[in-house]
Amino acid sequence: GDSVTQMEGPVTLSEEAFLTINCTYTATGYPSLFWYVQYPGEGLQLLLKATKADDKGSNKGFEATYRKETTSFHLEKGSVQVSDSAVYFCALSERSGNQFYFGTGTSLTVIP
């Protein structure tokens, strides 16, 4: 069945460092891919998405490219800030969009 494998954390970076969080997926069809972020005590917020191969999703300095050949959707940011500290979830959805499959989450802490 469909699934998402996500780089395990926790990840600790200094402010302005480069961030990569790896995500690979398994899917039978042509899924859409997402990154969600969860701040302490809050629900998940959509960070970015890509709906087809080679699409690049971007938001708030974060980027991820849908790579069908490597079944990956790695999250990157060139210069992290303390405010980026949160848990990041990679997710996929089949074409209907009814059900999302989430990875286990990667906790990011950015220190000044």
Next chain:
Amino acid sequence: DAGVTQSPTHLIKTRGQQVTLRCSPKSGHDTVSWYQQALGQGPQFIFQYYEEEERQRGNFPDRFSGHQFPNYSSELNVNALLLGDSALYLCASRMTGTGLKYGYTFGSGTRLTVV
């Protein structure tokens, strides 16, 4: 504009009891999904409701049931609680027809502890 509202925020129940969690979707949204997020894990899909009917269900036992009301709000019921049901329960809503364009809006969740 209020987003997705869930109540209560925290709940403690005894094994074997029953619990009802509530969700009000974001204004304009008519589809509600429920997810279970165990500690340190990603959310897992329980089921989705649209037009007051269960449209799709994940791999959860029949102890988990739900309901959607005419105003699109929803309830999640769990019977015969087990210790393993302790988790954060998330409600997510969207407007049907928007496809995957906007993703889902998630609530902050209900933290259920079974003792």
